Amino acid sequence: MAKEEKYILPVLDPPETFYWGEPIDRATARDMGLKRYFTGKPCKKGHVAERHVSSACCVECTLRRHRTPEYRADMRPIYRDRYETDPEFQDRRRMHSREYWRAKNQ
Ligand SMILES: [Zn+2]
Numbered sequence: 001m002a003k004e005e006k007y008i009l010p011v012l013d014p015p016e017t018f019y020w021g022e023p024i025d026r027a028t029a030r031d032m033g034l035k036r037y038f039t040g041k042p043c044k045k046g047h048v049a050e051r052h053v054s055s056a057c058c059v060e061c062t063l064r065r066h067r068t069p070e071y072r073a074d075m076r077p078i079y080r081d082r083y084e085t086d087p088e089f090q091d092r093r094r095m096h097s098r099e100y101w102r103a104k105n106q
Contacts, residue, residue, distance in 0.1 A: 007065045012046030018060050019049045029053050 021038055029037035036050040036059060043049070043058035050059045065071055075083070082089045 007068045007071050009045050009061060009064050009068070011044070012042075015042035015046035015048050017048040021050075026051070026053055026056065 019038055023040040024032075024034070024037050025039065026037045029035075030053050035053055037053055038050045040048065043051070043061060045058065045061055045064075047058050047060035049061075051057060052059060052062070083093070
């Protein structure tokens with residue numbers, strides 16, 4: 001059932017709230033063309049936060065996973081080095097991904 005977790009995140013107990021909007025279920029959000037939905041219920045890590053419509057993953061989990069040292073160690077070294085030392089490169093990458101998603105989701 002549960003997949004082996006590669007990037008271990010601590011469980012927040014009691015759950016913490018990161019989003020205070022109106023609940024909107026996944027199907028409704030998808031029909032409205034939204035990227036995220038919100039159930040108001042905590043994820044298994046105790047985040048009361050939005051979830052991605054595409055993957056049903058908790059947004060807060062994704063963010064936190066990307067900040068773990070293990071995740072950063074797995075980034076391709078060429079990107080990791082530049083990402084940490086070259087602000088212009090960071091901007092370009094952010095820009096690229098924004099453009100990429102916009103094009104993909106049109
Ligand atoms: Zn979460």
